[in-house]
Amino acid sequence: MSEQKLPTRAEDFPEWYNTLVVRADMADYGPARGTMIIKPYGWALWENIQAALDKRFKATGHVNAGFPMFIPQSFLEKEKKHVEGFSPELAVVTIGGGETLEEPLIVRPTSETIIGHSYAKWIQSYRDLPVLINLWNSVVRWELRTKLFLRTLEFWWQEGHTAHATKEEAEFETLQMLNVYADFAENEAAVPVIRGRKSESERFAGADETYSIEAMMGDCKALQSATSHHLGQNFARAFEIRYLDKGNEQQYCWTTSWGISTRFIGAIIMVHGDDQGLVMPPRLAPYQVVIVPISKTDAERAAVMEAARAVRAELTAADIRVKVDDREGLTPGFKFNDWEMRGVPLRLEVGPKDLAKGTVALARRDKPGREGKSFVSREGLAATVAAMLKDIQQSLFDRALAFREQNTFDPKDYAEFKSAVEKGFALSYWCGDGACEAQIKEETKATTRCIPLDQPGGAGACIHCGKPAAEKALFARAY
RNA sequence: CGGGGCGUGGCUCAGCUCGGUAGAGCGCACGGUUCGGGACCGUGAGGUCGGAGGUUCAAAUCCUCUCGCCCCGACCA
Numbered sequence: 302m303s304e305q306k307l308p309t310r311a312e313d314f315p316e317w318y319n320t321l322v323v324r325a326d327m328a329d330y331g332p333a334r335g336t337m338i339i340k341p342y343g344w345a346l347w348e349n350i351q352a353a354l355d356k357r358f359k360a361t362g363h364v365n366a367g368f369p370m371f372i373p374q375s376f377l378e379k380e381k382k383h384v385e386g387f388s389p390e391l392a393v394v395t396i397g398g399g400e401t402l403e404e405p406l407i408v409r410p411t412s413e414t415i416i417g418h419s420y421a422k423w424i425q426s427y428r429d430l431p432v433l434i435n436l437w438n439s440v441v442r443w444e445l446r447t448k449l450f451l452r453t454l455e456f457w458w459q460e461g462h463t464a465h466a467t468k469e470e471a472e473f474e475t476l477q478m479l480n481v482y483a484d485f486a487e488n489e490a491a492v493p494v495i496r497g498r499k500s501e502s503e504r505f506a507g508a509d510e511t512y513s514i515e516a517m518m519g520d521c522k523a524l525q526s527a528t529s530h531h532l533g534q535n536f537a538r539a540f541e542i543r544y545l546d547k548g549n550e551q552q553y554c555w556t557t558s559w560g561i562s563t564r565f566i567g568a569i570i571m572v573h574g575d576d577q578g579l580v581m582p583p584r585l586a587p588y589q590v591v592i593v594p595i596s597k598t599d600a601e602r603a604a605v606m607e608a609a610r611a612v613r614a615e616l617t618a619a620d621i622r623v624k625v626d627d628r629e630g631l632t633p634g635f636k637f638n639d640w641e642m643r644g645v646p647l648r649l650e651v652g653p654k655d656l657a658k659g660t661v662a663l664a665r666r667d668k669p670g671r672e673g674k675s676f677v678s679r680e681g682l683a684a685t686v687a688a689m690l691k692d693i694q695q696s697l698f699d700r701a702l703a704f705r706e707q708n709t710f711d712p713k714d715y716a717e718f719k720s721a722v723e724k725g726f727a728l729s730y731w732c733g734d735g736a737c738e739a740q741i742k743e744e745t746k747a748t749t750r751c752i753p754l755d756q757p758g759g760a761g762a763c764i765h766c767g768k769p770a771a772e773k774a775l776f777a778r779a780y
Numbered sequence: 781c782g783g784g785g786c787g788u789g790g791c792u793c794a795g796c797u798c799g800g801u802a803g804a805g806c807g808c809a810c811g812g813u814u815c816g817g818g819a820c821c822g823u824g825a826g827g828u829c830g831g832a833g834g835u836u837c838a839a840a841u842c843c844u845c846u847c848g849c850c851c852c853g854a855c856c857a
Contacts, residue, residue: 306818334848334849386856389855389856390855390856411857440857442856442857444855444856444857445781445854445855445856446855446856451857452856452857456857458857505857513857524857525857526857527857528857560857561857562857563857564857565857593816595815595816596815597814597815602815630814630815631815631818631819632814632815632817632818632819633815633816633817634815634816634817634818634819635815635817635818635819636817636818637816637817637818638817638818639818641817650816652815652816653816654816655816662816670817780857
């Protein structure tokens with residue numbers, strides 16, 4: 302149950318987020334610093350995210366498997382850049398069963414190394430390729446500053462790991478999965494994203510190329526929402542993942558990895574949420590419709606509850622996820638606010654007046670007050686509701702896209718650039734030089750989020766150093 | 781790790797300066813009146829005041845140590 306008054310996004314966005322996540326029953330703090338408990342309501346959202354993604358992974362030929370959480374320390378050390386990238390944030394087990402271990406075990410921060418070990422054993426011939434495996438698991442990274450869903454010591458995610466015979470196939474896979482993520486984000490979560498390539502400094506430790514989808518949050522900061530890595534032959538060489546080609550020659554495989562995490566829940570919250578609370582995209586919402594029965598007398602209550610259950614049955618039959626709020630002792634007004642905070646896309650009210658008229662009241666979460674409220678006939682209700690959910694889904698996407706475009710700038714010079722990244726995204730020509738990038742970061746706190754795949758074409762001068770630049774980069778302050 | 785703040789019922793906090801019977805609001809339980817936008821009344825349960833040591837006739841309050849958490853700076857899906 303919820304209390305009143307959430308801080309507004311305008312007055313304190315981080316506080317709005319922290320309060321909301323806990324109040325809306327999405328998650329709670331774990332007892333160990335930086336850990337997170339995902340509560341049933343939050344996990345229900347994650348399950349819907351998983352289902353939407355898993356369907357897409359299967360459709361592109363992938364299969365799921367389970368890999369160990371513990372990785373021999375020596376594995377991490379086999380790929381040089383990979384160790385360097387991850388060693389500061391590893392959790393290491395040194396004691397097991399009361400004995401000091403001969404070789405410490407790493408709690409997986411990601412599974413490239415143990416995958417590499419296995420693929421080396423499994424792959425002998427070009428006939429064994431490609432290997433297309435996905436893992437649903439949790440990983441541990443010892444972060445210093447944590448925030449529920451966005452950065453915690455342990456987080457849940459999926460990591461895909463594939464091995465291919467050629468560079469081209471691996472490249473295709475990397476971009477294919479990037480597109481899967483973009484499709485999921487936009488069409489399931491109603492989160493508009495920018496697909497792009499990471500700069501060298503933002504690249505995954507051990508990758509030749511990292512791609513990401515980037516989204517704008519309600520405070521105009523960027524959130525990397527999923528990544529897809531072309532690992533080249535780096536892990537193949539480190540772990541001896543080789544195959545015999547048709548000409549009977551040993552070749553190193555080309556591998557990829559790609560992931561999206563519970564962090565994406567943070568994106569959903571920060572993209573769609575408003576000052577009333579969460580706004581769940583209908584396609585992923587744990588409950589798409591909440592029915593609030595309204596009655597005074599016992600007789601009314603019995604009749605209203607019967608109608609509520611009948612409506613639930615009708616909507617459930619149409620594959621709509623419905624919750625009847627039959628809690629006693631709470632006023633309807635309280636329940637309205639409660640479910641608005643939890644972000645249920647559509648509220649359905651059934652009261653004595655509706656029974657008399659053969660109607661129900663519908664209130665859209667995306668449109669507050671009278672504007673979003675309508676009274677509709679019980680006839681054909683499932684179709685009415687389904688259409689409205691579809692409309693809400695679309696309007697959430699449209700609104701988020703408009704917001705991003707409104708806050709994305711094309712600065713003419715570096716002075717304009719500086720104020721642009723204070724306010725939102727800046728799309729600017731950039732020379733690609735790491736030192737230049739580092740200076741921009743120091744001066745503005747903005748980083749290159751990605752080099753968008755969709756480029757305007759042509760060329761220009763780097764927004765910072767003025768050197769010739771072939772591509773525009775997306776700059777923003779980021780989570 | 782550097783700087784700042786805080787630990788008192790489930791939650792938010794008051795009490796500490798000036799030592800003397802642990803408080804409030806919210807939440808929770810029960811009873812009643814309510815119910816189409818966050819209802820109200822009554823009754824009640826619940827705390828070794830983060831921990832250890834010290835000073836004192838007496839410590840939430842004073843002293844010492846310790847643990848933990850939050851916020852701000854260097855790394856990150």
